[in-house]
Amino acid sequence: MALDFLESTMNRLLALLLTAIIAACTQNHSATGSVEGSQGQSTQPVDSGTRPAIAESATGIEPSVVGALAPRFEVQTVESETFVFDPAALERPAVVITFRGGWCPFCNLHLAELRQVLPEIRALGVDVLFLSGDRPELLYDSLQLETQETIAGLDYVILSDADAQAAIAFGIAFRAPESTIQRRHEKGDDIAGSSMARHGVLPVPSVFAIDRQGIIQFAHSNPDYKVRVPADELLLVAKGLAATPRATHDGDLVIQQSSTNTVGLVEISP
Secondary structure: OHHHHHHHHHHHHHHHHHHHHHHHHOOOOOOOOOEOOOOOOOOOOOOHHHOOOOEOOHHHOOOOOOOOEOOOEEEEOOOOOEEEEOHHHOOOOEEEEEEOOOOOHHHHHHHHHHHHOHHHHHHOOOEEEEEEOOOHHHOOOOOOHHHHHHHOOOOOOEEEOOOOHHHHHOOOEEEOOHHHHHHHHHOOOOOOOOHHHHHOEEEOOEEEEEOOOOEEEEEEEOOEOOOOOOHHHHHHHHHHHHHOOOEOOOOOEOOOOOOOOOOOOEEEOO
16 A cells, blocks of 8 residues: 555656646747748747637737647547547547648648658557638649649548638637739639638647647647758657557546657647
C-alpha cells in the first residue's frame, strides 16, 4: 500500500512538473514576411472562453494552446458527407493541419512535402486530417496538378471547412482582405463556395497535435502563410504524440519520458 501511494504521489508531482514545463515553453516571436490583413496586433494565447470568433487580421488570431481540450467541430468530406471530430471519442491520436485552399501555392508545396513522412506517421497509429477552406467537390481538384500527382495513392484525408467552423473553433479564423479575394478572382481561381467567398474568412495555416484524451500536445500557428511546419519536425511531433500515455483506470496519469521531447511543445508565432 505504501509503495502504491508513493508511486501515485510521484506520478501526480511529475504531472504538475510537466504542466509547468509546457507553460514555460509558450513563445511569442515577431512576425516577418507575408501577413494578410495585418494591423500590428500580437498573437496572445487566451482561454477559449474569451476567444473572439473571427479576428480582424491574421495577426489578431488567438489560437488554441497546448494543454487545452481540442474543440469539437464538423466538416465535410469530398462527397459532402458530414465528418465529426469529437475530442471526447478519439480512438487514435490525431494531427490536424489547416490550409487556406488549393489555390494557395504554399499550401500545395506543404502538402507535397508531407508525402515524405505521412506513411510513417500513420504507421505510428496517428491520424492526419487536412482541413481546407475549399468547398467539398474541389478539395482535390483545386490542387495544382503537380500536387495531385505527388500525393496520389497516399490516401490524403482532405476535408472541407468551407463554413469555417473548425477555423473558428481553433481560434485561427480571420477576415480575408478584399485584395486577396479580388486577386483570386483576377487569377481565375474557383473559390465559389469556399470559406473566403461565402463568409469572407480564411484560416491561418496551423498544426494541432491531439492525443487520445483529446488534449492538444503541440500547436503551431503563424500569420505569415509562407511559414509551415517542416515534414521532419511534424514526424517528431507525431512520434511524441504516439508515445503519450493513456490515463490509467483510477485516473492517475502515467508519466513517461518521450524520446523525441516533443510532447507538450507549443509553437505559436505571431
